[in-house]
Amino acid sequence: xxxxxxxxxxxxxxxxxxxxxxxxxxxxxxxxxxxxxxxxxxxxxxxxxxxxxxxxxxxxxxxxxxxxxxxxxxxxxxxxxxxxxxxxxxxxxxxxxxxxxxxxxxxxxxxxxxxxxxxxxxxxxxxxxxxxxxxxxxxxxxxxxxxxxxxxxxxxxxxxxxxxxx
Numbered sequence: 150x151x152x153x154x155x156x157x158x159x160x161x162x163x164x165x166x167x168x169x170x171x172x173x174x175x176x177x178x179x180x181x182x183x184x185x186x187x188x189x190x191x192x193x194x195x196x197x198x199x200x201x202x203x204x205x206x207x208x209x210x211x212x213x214x215x216x217x218x219x220x221x222x223x224x225x226x227x228x229x230x231x232x233x234x235x236x237x238x239x240x241x242x243x244x245x246x247x248x249x250x251x252x253x254x255x256x257x258x259x260x261x262x263x264x265x266x267x268x269x270x271x272x273x274x275x276x277x278x279x280x281x282x283x284x285x286x287x288x289x290x291x292x293x294x295x296x297x298x299x300x301x302x303x304x305x306x307x308x309x310x311x312x313x314x315x
Contacts, residue, residue, distance in 0.1 A: 180246065180247065180248035181246070181248070182248075183248065184248075192276070196274060196277075200265060200268060200269065200274075201265075203268055203272075204262065204264045204265040204267075204268040204269075205264070207264035207265075207267055207268055209263065209264060209267075209292075210288075210292065212289070212292075213263070213292050213296060216289075216292060216293045216296050218296060218297050218300050218304070218312070219297075219311075219312035219315055220293045220297070221292075221293035221294045221295070221296050221297025221298070222297045222304070222309060222312035222313055223312065223313050223315065224286075224290060224293060224294045224297070225294060225297050225298065225301075226309075226313040228282070228294075229254075229294070229298070231243070231244065232244045232247065232251040232278070233251045233252065233253065233254045234253065234254075234255075235301070235306075235309055236255060236301060236304045236305060236306045236308070236309040237305075237306025237309065237310075238306070238309070247278050249277055251277075251278070251279070254298055254301050255301050255302050256302070258298055258299055258301060258302065259302050261299070263295050263296060263299045266295040266298050266299055267291060267292060267295035270282055270291055270294055270295055270298070271283045271291050282294075
């Protein structure tokens with residue numbers, strides 16, 4: 150019984166401390182100030198472990214193998230380039246003020262599956278400014294965009310410029 154009361158009182162104290170922290174306003178949520186390393190670790194770990202199993206459930210439709218990269222690149226130019234940049238194109242100035250910064254997709258997508266990329270584009274990621282395109286794009290448009298993003302590291306600036314002008 151003594152152990153039970155000790156555990157219960159410890160949990161109560163921890164809960165009160167946690168609530169005190171939440172309601173105190175001590176933590177600065179300004180996008181102009183980086184998070185503490187522990188918070189960054191928690192958020193990245195939660196994001197990675199949340200997306201991975203959901204992306205593994207994504208089934209790639211047969212038509213995806215026939216989607217030309219340029220179709221998704223045109224959509225990328227309109228919806229993604231301002232934040233992420235593109236081959237030979239820097240992100241827009243406002244992206245510098247975003248926190249966390251939008252990733253450089255030319256570097257980060259190399260190790261990601263097209264299913265993972267599709268899931269992120271379709272669902273977005275909370276508290277990162279990555280919106281969900283589920284309600285604004287069709288599945289075919291989402292897959293075209295995912296295919297284009299997957300191929301960004303091997304897309305030259307010249308090929309990108311040619312694709313967005315088609």
